[in-house]
Amino acid sequence: MGDYPSIEDHGLIGDLQTAALVDTNGTIDWFCAPRFDSPSIFGALLDAEGGGFCRIRPVTDDFVTRQLYLPDTAILVTRFMTEDGVGEVVDFMPVLGSEATDQHRLVRMLRVVRGTMAFEGEIQPRFDYGRTAHEIRAGEDGTGVIFTAGDQSLTVHRVGDPVLHGTERAGTIERVGQGIRITGSLNAGETTGIVLDTGGAAPQRISPAEVEALLLGTSRYWKDWTSRSTYRGRWREMVERSAITLKLMTYAPTGALVAAPTAGLPEQVGGERNWDYRYTWVRDASFSVYALLGLGYTEEAAAFGVWLMDRIHESVRDRSGRLDIMYRVDGSSDLVEESLEHWDGYKGSRPVRIGNGAADQLQLDIFGEAMDSIFLADSNGLEVANVAWRNMAAMLDWVCDNWNQPEEGIWETRGGQKPFTYGRVMCWIALDRGIRLAQSRGRPAPIARWQEQRDAIYEQIMAKSWDADRGAFVQYEGTDVLDASLLRMPLMGLIAPMDPMWLSTLRAMDAELVSDSLVYRYNPSASPDGLRGSEGTFTMCSFWYVDALARSGRLEEAELTFEKMLTYANHLGLYSEEIGLTGEQLGNFPQAFSHLALISAAMNLDAQLDHGPGLVSPVLDLARRAAKERDGGPSWRLGGTSG
Template sequence: MVGGLGTLMVDDYPNIADHGLIGDLQTAALIDTNGTIDWFCAPRFDSPSVFGSLLDAERGGYCSVRPDTDDYVSRQLYLPNTAILITRFLTEEGVGELIDFMPVEEGEATDRHRLVRMLRVVRGTMSFVAEVMPRFDYGRASHRIVPGDGMGAKFVSDDFSLTLHRVGDPVLHGAERAGHIELVGDGIRVTGSLNAGEMAGVMLETGGADPTRIPLDEMNAMQLETTRFWRDWNNRSTYRGRWREMVARSAMTLKLMTYAPTGALVAAPTAGLPEQVGGERNWDYRYTWIRDASFSVYALLGLGYTEEAEAFVAWLMDRVHESVGTDSGPLKIMYRVDGTSDLVEETLEDFAGYRGSRPVRIGNGAADQLQLDIYGEAMDSIHLADTHGLQLPHVGWTQISDMLDWVCDHWDQPDEGIWETRGGTQNFTYGRFMCWVALDRGIRLAQSRGRPAPILRWREQRDAIYEEVMKDGWHAERGAFVQHQDTDVLDASLLVMPLMGFVAPRDPMWLSTLAAMDAELVSDSLVYRYNPSASPDGLRGSEGTFTLCTFWYVDALARSGYLEDAQLTFEKMLTYANHLGLYAEEIGLTGEQLGNFPQAFSHLSLINAAVNLDYQLDHGSGVVDPVLTKGRRAT
């Protein structure tokens, strides 16, 4: 990707899929197959970018390590069972390996984050060039360079600094100034060569430290500790099914997108990556959606990660507690990782956008939308956590009870729906039936735990919702449940109706709906969330198929008795992963990844589909794991 300082061109943007992800559980970095860090925000996922050339090749900033030739082949892999990324360079002179990782920060929130880049030559000789070109605050903040007397350098702006530490003793060969730090513009460059068995590297650190030389033994110990953390975490998984490698990678990807100080899961670590290249569907996903994170509880519990599920439920209950007494509803649809909700959307006017995809947005204007379905997803996760021993305290139950009273009063108003369209409010079927889920799970919790609750009222409203969905959400001419009562448009979000127990998976009404979706929303096993030409969503352009919806489709097929079709669809879907097993939000017409990357929804739905499909393959079509679905109806 990088041909030299200042030579990035629009055509040089890597494919979205051509990236690996590393992180320290407070922030993360994307590294492309040419060894370039082109996205890194600090000190948190939702902080301004330090490297952002993925969204503007000229202004965004980057850190690259690559062979000093254009004639090379690169390959990427993760060190097995870890989040340590290895980029291999194969040249005519030799083979080198770039090892990238971030030591894990599990404790309190910190401004200090370390990003290690170690290059070793394993065969022959390799000449290389490394460049560090930070651009703070999305390229809006200027900085100065403070050299570190051969120990490294420090990039300093008014509000932020990035330190470059040297690792090990100089072993660089080549020209007279091989291994020396050269100031080039407002960045630096290091060149040199290494022979087989030799290693050189740097550590980038935020938080204000001065440059120093880090002994190689200390760096090796840091890598060993990082390896041990990820392997110990991976070994906690209880999954023993057919797709262990893909499930494990998806689980580690979700862990990488979890903000450890609060337990919040971001939807993606990136912003502005397009759902249609060159289009305007470019959103900031570095926040925690109630919906996404609630579905993650199902995935985490399915793999035995009860601590992570408990941490998110605690985070969710904090949001419920904070909203007590507000007029806007008990919950917002999304928050920052620290639980605040200042997500004002703005446009980076000077950013070119990924391959010209503009506007580039930071913040998210959908944060203040009314999306009634979040109460169903939240209550389903709380109920599922309860069945696994994570019970609510008294105060928590009181606040949940108040929230469900609010649902009783507001479930019948129009909302903006799960897909956050900007085409106005509707009486969305998905929002309606998820309100049914909210009340149903509340009733079950009250009854199973003997908690005080206006159960008669909740039951009355739950049943009223059921009757309305069966009447107004059903389109007799289409023979299907539809997006909302004033349309005949199909909506893939309704694939979760049998999963949530709203309809029996072999109910003729459901089988007819599934057949209609097969005919209209499914393309070679891939599933569109809806047909935007038939249902205007207030945005120009089109989009790819939704990875989340495809995995929902797998589950719906299996529950409805189409087990062979479900397995084939799942296996096909695995072929659309990138070279590391990662998924963006969408898949384009020719199989390209689209949207923010990697996407939490995609990976948690893969886990859920794998766990459920495994159980049904072992026990028979339509049978579901009672441990995972404990308390759910019609399964």
């Protein structure tokens, strides 16, 4: 087994159609193209020997590295400090438009800012998760090389003219195994580097001025985008970084948000809890509407709304209103799960899975999250088209008929279906939001039936999901297991945050699920989920806990818990899915859920600190505040291409 960097020792760059991870030693060890969910070209993060990588670093082993993002951008700088000088690798991907393309560009600009630095770069692509062999063809006059594997290709362009320093030539290329190595040295003020292109371009020499222009254009895009944020709260730097990270995980041609840009990173190192997260979960993406609207990004919220409406239309057409829980970024649902048996997995964490077998699960909560996001969008002036409303009404009729059946639940357990409380809570939300939309907009709907079923769900939750002996709402009826997903009960308005039943539930979670500021989603030993091993605390749940504390009158605890959570971010302000016992990041990285929850917790905690607990009502205040602050902004129609 080769050497693996820590999961948290990475930064993310991207062009809004795909993304790459760069570790603190200047290695790109994860890159898929042409989309997030395409086969990998660099995958050393999941197999150090056979996964493929692109590395730029000093020749000496005696160096110190630091990483940072250029302010307000997704441009990543890895700094190398040696005895002879200081060099920087500036990594970025020029942002693409909304048209899907196979042509993606990854720029790696190397410059020395002090002294002299001898460097080496090595490019070892491995196409199709290392399953497809490739050919190498050199360009004319040392301009670069092109790797081809079937209909896939990767072109390496040289940046700048060769520069002589004594007998060394900056940028000498040699063949190494299935890849190439570039070596040389630079003095302070000199720039070189490489540009990687997918899509079959011929190798060419690119001038430093051209690279500088690409850098300036990419910087301008991100600065313009971040300047649109309306957030003026206490934690602007962390909220902005989370917003940029979410934007990097959004597929611009459709507006779909992937759960993470990676696959196979383990929830327990060496264990089997390793999943492919490069897809769009209805749940995760629906949560993004709250965060995006709260930050003023109406266009992005509307784009996802159109994507979601198309999925609802398809569900009504093909399945009488039952949504799938996840889709590919283009809206297709072919997510057959398979294992890459030839890969070792991150630090031996096997199997390495691509695709996702949970795609066919029944998870009832997604209907509530979808309807809540639509309701919130509507409250912000994003008009729901007539055909889209009819599709939603058909979906809610399906909920009326099916809310009371066992399911796999929000955590996608593989231990059998259960009548999960959270699924019932969110079915209540789905019907409640549908009723409100019908009444406020005068839309046709069987409101009496929806109200009857909504109230039946409420009564069942209060009667069967409440455990009087524990003094808490539990994971599902008939068990005494606690579940952190229920932290959303007061946040969504099903129960008042000061209700004695809720305060008692929160105290039970304090005692059993909370470790310092960190929150476990449930206890796997008490609630078997069909998988071996354990897992870390769930970052999203920890931020939900912050919000629940604040709304329940425990403001000082909430603020301290939030500040503690910020210390668990990596050096760039990024979070994976989980946090381990010693503070290490676990699971796919970075995780959209984690950053969505951070943004929501920051916005809601700001409001509570400004106005006091209980003065800000759940769900609607953000929308109302944003609506009041809009100054003649655009009106969007949430109808999708299907209606």
